[in-house]
Amino acid sequence: xxxxxxAAEPLPSSETPHVGTAxxxxxxxxxxxxxxxxxxxxxxLTTQSLGGSVARFAVPLLAxxxxxxxxxxxTIAAVGQAGALLATLPAGVVADRTDxxxxxxxxxxxxxxxxxSAVVAAALGGLTAWHLAxxxxxxxVAAAFLDPAISGAFRAVVPTAQLPTAYATAQGRDAVAGIAxxxxxxxxxxxAAALPLVGAVVGHAATALCAWFVRAPLNDDVxxxxxxxxxxxxxxxxxxxxxxxxxxxxxxxxxxxNVAVNGMLVGINLELARTGTPPVLIGVVGTVAAGSMLxxxxxxxxxxxxxxxxxxxxxxxxxxVLAFVGMALLQxxxxxxxxxxxxxxxxxAVNSAMAGYTAAITPDRMQGRLASVLGLSGVAAMPLxxxxxxxxxxxxxxxxxxxxxxxxxxxxxxxxxxVRSLWRVGTPDTWAxxxxxxxxE
Numbered sequence: 001x002x003x004x005x006x007a008a009e010p011l012p013s014s015e016t017p018h019v020g021t022a023x024x025x026x027x028x029x030x031x032x033x034x035x036x037x038x039x040x041x042x043x044x045l046t047t048q049s050l051g052g053s054v055a056r057f058a059v060p061l062l063a064x065x066x067x068x069x070x071x072x073x074x075t076i077a078a079v080g081q082a083g084a085l086l087a088t089l090p091a092g093v094v095a096d097r098t099d100x101x102x103x104x105x106x107x108x109x110x111x112x113x114x115x116x117s118a119v120v121a122a123a124l125g126g127l128t129a130w131h132l133a134x135x136x137x138x139x140x141v142a143a144a145f146l147d148p149a150i151s152g153a154f155r156a157v158v159p160t161a162q163l164p165t166a167y168a169t170a171q172g173r174d175a176v177a178g179i180a181x182x183x184x185x186x187x188x189x190x191x192a193a194a195l196p197l198v199g200a201v202v203g204h205a206a207t208a209l210c211a212w213f214v215r216a217p218l219n220d221d222v223x224x225x226x227x228x229x230x231x232x233x234x235x236x237x238x239x240x241x242x243x244x245x246x247x248x249x250x251x252x253x254x255x256x257x258n259v260a261v262n263g264m265l266v267g268i269n270l271e272l273a274r275t276g277t278p279p280v281l282i283g284v285v286g287t288v289a290a291g292s293m294l295x296x297x298x299x300x301x302x303x304x305x306x307x308x309x310x311x312x313x314x315x316x317x318x319x320x321v322l323a324f325v326g327m328a329l330l331q332x333x334x335x336x337x338x339x340x341x342x343x344x345x346x347x348x349a350v351n352s353a354m355a356g357y358t359a360a361i362t363p364d365r366m367q368g369r370l371a372s373v374l375g376l377s378g379v380a381a382m383p384l385x386x387x388x389x390x391x392x393x394x395x396x397x398x399x400x401x402x403x404x405x406x407x408x409x410x411x412x413x414x415x416x417x418x419v420r421s422l423w424r425v426g427t428p429d430t431w432a433x434x435x436x437x438x439x440x441e
Contacts, residue, residue: 044210051203053181058196074390092372122194172297178290182283237369258381266389267401310423
């Protein structure tokens with residue numbers, strides 16, 4: 001799940017992220033496809049999403065091939081992602097006091113170089129498990145800096161009224177990438193185990209290049225932010241998030257959701273791999289999940305416009321629980337394919353609503369720190385999910401993986417349903433009433 005408000009005045013042009021005039025507001029916002037900065041950012045991120053999806057599919061299988069152990073493969077993935085835990089909070093501070101365009105270019109370029117080193121090592125026959133873990137760790141650190149910069153950049157170039165559509169489009173983009181990522185990753189993996197990693201190189205390079213050509217300012221004036229000491233700025237961000245009950249509840253509960261869902265998917269993929277399922281067929285599971293999320297992304301703007309956040313969250317997560325219960329009962333390839341598609345259908349709607357609401361109510365100067373602090377729910381899950389999935393699989397088989405994580409997911413959904421602040425969030429036409437001030441000094 002991602003953390004991600006009421007009508008806002010439109011931008012005066014496709015190049016300027018500031019609020020438009022009254023005349024412009026009367027005409028309504030220009031379509032997102034006519035906003036050059038948004039189109040450039042989305043083009044790079046779409047390529048990165050596709051390339052990253054191809055690479056991510058291959059990483060667990062490549063780690064399994066290098067180590068011969070499901071638990072070791074999960075450990076490599078966990079170690080590789082652990083760097084993001086250390087970098088996420090500082091990255092939010094940096095994103096609020098740095099030119100976001102340059103930060104995107106730098107972070108994406110570093111990630112591209114790291115993935116390229118793994119491709120070259122594999123081509124020379126020298127790729128090791130530790131090299132792969134180091135690449136995963138370094139690229140996760142780069143992503144930790146990239147994500148809050150992108151989050152703030154989106155808020156700068158997209159009017160508030162169009163935030164749900166923009167985030168739903170991003171969900172659809174990732175879903176399309178997921179549809180292609182599994183089959184393409186499986187096909188390339190069958191040719192050469194490290195070949196799918198080329199996708200990550202190309203994708204990050206595209207993000208860096210497209211961001212380089214954005215000429216609109218992606219920050220407000222950062223002079224005041226730079227005058228604040230980094231540690232003080234970090235404390236300010238933590239106080240801001242902790243002061244909002246919805247944000248405070250989201251931190252822990254969405255960690256559990258991410259660990260449960262991603263841990264189950266990792267466990268299923270590793271189980272299929274170690275029982276001899278062809279890589280292309282393993283990729284079909286991810287493709288179906290992504291196809292379901294694509295349909296959900298198409299429906300997300302309408303659902304977000306009509307349903308309160310609490311209703312939408314429960315409506316989206318209960319089918320996920322039921323789908324994974326069915327998988328645990330049946331434990332067949334066909335069940336995995338069919339039920340993952342049913343379960344993931346409404347997830348993009350709650351992701352879009354949460355992302356749009358949190359971005360809309362937060363001041364520009366706090367966007368990076370908000371994204372990084374709330375992003376801990378995903379970042380914490382990145383090392384935990386493969387570690388949990390791989391370890392449970394090694395200890396007791398796929399049944400233990402599924403039933404353990406179904407129990408965790410069900411308990412978390414109950415916990416979310418009891419969060420009163422979640423039920424107080426209305427539809428997007430009321431989000432502007434919830435805009436929060438910068439915290440007092």
